[in-house]
Amino acid sequence: AxxxxxxxxxxxxxxxxxxxxxxxxxxxxxxxxxxxxxxxxxxxxxxxxxxxxxxxxxxxxxxxxxxxxxxxxxxxxxxxxxxxxxxxxxxxxxxxxLPDSERVELCHDDKRIVIHHGWDPIADGCRPGEGDRVVPLD
Incomplete structure (x- = not known):
């Protein structure tokens, strides 16, 4: 479009x-x-x-x-x-x-959720980077 x-x-x-x-x-x-x-x-x-x-x-x-x-x-x-x-x-x-805004990106696999803050993309393969939060899926 x-x-x-x-x-x-x-x-x-x-x-x-x-x-x-x-x-x-x-x-x-x-x-x-x-x-x-x-x-x-x-x-x-x-x-x-x-x-x-x-x-x-x-x-x-x-x-x-x-x-x-x-x-x-x-x-x-x-x-x-x-x-x-x-x-x-x-x-x-x-x-x-909004220069002070940030993006929040989520990805998951069968074991965890990775929560990433910032404008750079989350690491390939849903791997947590420095400062990322990891929530286990139990």
Whole structure:
């Protein structure tokens, strides 16, 4: 889904539009998404373009359900650079607005839950790092 389109919406775009609605105290209404997106633009929300490295992948969008290109600007489609809201883009926007905030990430296996605080990703394989909390699953 194009990050500033109204036709479709991915889950990350839903989150960032909800944040915009709350942070801007936008009243409800039929044009709420458009107003949230306008506020996001004014606040410099800028999805990093996703580079599509294959014309075949672009063509596949015509045959794969829930994969849409018709809402993206023609110039973006031709350049094969699609502006899509991704988790990293939402995180960067939150960090910009709330520099003292932090992310909490959880992972688990059959023996424990690892709770990780901070913007860096949790260690591969759900291994606890320095400062991570481990909750045994008994």
């Amino acid at each position: 194009y990050a500033f389109g109204l036709q479709y919406q991915n889950c990350n775009q839903w989150v960032v539009e909800m944040l915009a609605t709350a942070w801007a105290s936008l009243p409800d209404g039929l044009d709420l998404r458009a107003r949230a997106q306008r506020w996001l633009r004014e606040e410099n929300y800028a999805p990093e373009p996703v580079n599509v490295d294959s014309h075949w992948l672009m063509l596949a969008a015509h045959f794969v359900p829930l994969l849409h290109l018709d809402d993206h600007p023609e110039a973006d489609r031709e350049a094969m650079r699609l502006q899509v809201s991704l988790p990293s883009t939402v995180e960067a926007f939150v960090r910009q607005r």
